[in-house]
Amino acid sequence: MTTALSGVDLPARVEAAKARLDAHVREIVQWHFNPETGCPFWLEFAAGLGWDPRREIHGFEDLKRFPSFQDDWLRGGPVRRWAPKGLAHLPAFVFETGGTTGVPKSRLAMEDFRIDYEMFSETLPDRYFPRGANWLMLGPSGPRRLRLAVEHLCQHRGGICFCVDLDPRWVIKLIKRGAMDQLEAYKAHVIEQAVTLLHAGHEIRCLFTTPKLLEALAEELDNRGSGIRQVGITGIFAGGTEFTPQYTRFAMEELLGEGVYMTPTYGNTLMGLACSKPVTAADGYKISYYAPQPRAAIEVVSFDDPTRVVGYGETGRVRLTTLTRETFIPGFLERDEGEREPPYETYPWDGVSGVRPFRKLAASTTVGVY
Secondary structure, three states, X not given: OOOOOOOOOHHHHHHHHHHHHHHHHHHHHHHHOOOOOOOHXXXXXXXXXXXXXXXXXXXXXHHHHOOOEOHHHHEOOOHHHHOOHHHOOOOOEEEEEOOOOOOOEEEEEOOHHHHHHHHHHOXXXXXXXXXXOEEXXXXXXXXXXXXXXXXXXXXXXXXXXXXXXXXXXXXXXHHHHOOHHHHHHHHHHHHXXXXXXXXXXXXXXXXXXXXXXXXXXXXXXXXXXXOOOOOOOOEEEEEOOOOOHHHHHHHHHHHHOOOOEEEXXXXXXXXXXXXXXXXXOOOOOOOEEEOOOOOEEEEEEOOOOOOOEOOOOOEEEEEEEEEOOOOEEEEEEEEEEEEEEOOOOOOOOOEEEEEEEOHHHHOOOOOOOO
16 A cells, blocks of 8 residues: 555554544444443344344454344334434434335434534635635435535534525436426526525535536526636535546536535435545546545445455445444445545545446436436
């Protein structure tokens, strides 16, 4: 392993990060499987294991003793089965993911969404995301955690957040029905609201949106004789699997121009936010994401054997482990695939690049606004 920063001992950082992750795993397992602090789901689950996680889980690798976390465990209620007894005194939120068909997956949350986005805030350059600046949240709202999380990010940095409603489930239904005229009308309705806010004198400097909406917003502003930079935006936080090297080059060179900084992220309701290495033309605009360890870890595993991590540069499915006092999710196979990336000086643990829908599910996956 090498690093571009002189004086940085990357192997030592990797070992330190691994030790920190193992210690965090022990702490989280003790919490979730303690009858005084754990949640009903995991306490009941442990009763049927035949072994005690608090005695036998010593580090991250030991989590493989658990079976893969099943998608359906998060579908349906009662949702309070996920509420840790040790956090019962805190107000609870419920955030959903999916739900276009069938019962959506639900995550009970108290403070994780705030913590995740406060950590992410520390990665944002103040030059482009000024402290005290106002934000526009142009993305999925409703039962998603994203709206409240971005609003908290803005407030944490001292600003006021303006929000435009967007229902991605409705977008996906329109796509599946082939109602493209209705889809375009809905998109135009959403973009019109955003443009109105940007021209209303609210001094909005920062923007959260998705790649497709960013493109639509830039085109509409251009049609009206201005652009992203001209309406005052200097920093864009965006997320979604549409972030390919080709799109990133297009966005940086064609949509944004000089003076606008864009930071791609990969995240979801269960993981939080995975930040990217700096994206450069010299590296072919490749985007490599790194999970917020030790609160979450991602691995790229074999399609045939989800317990085996693939080699660096090889392709596999993304496996997520969430490790917070609110949520313990070991070995969840995501609906994404990508290439395993080596540790990086800022994030000395494995990452993933080329994130895209998992090939066996891609035909039935509708990306929608992302």
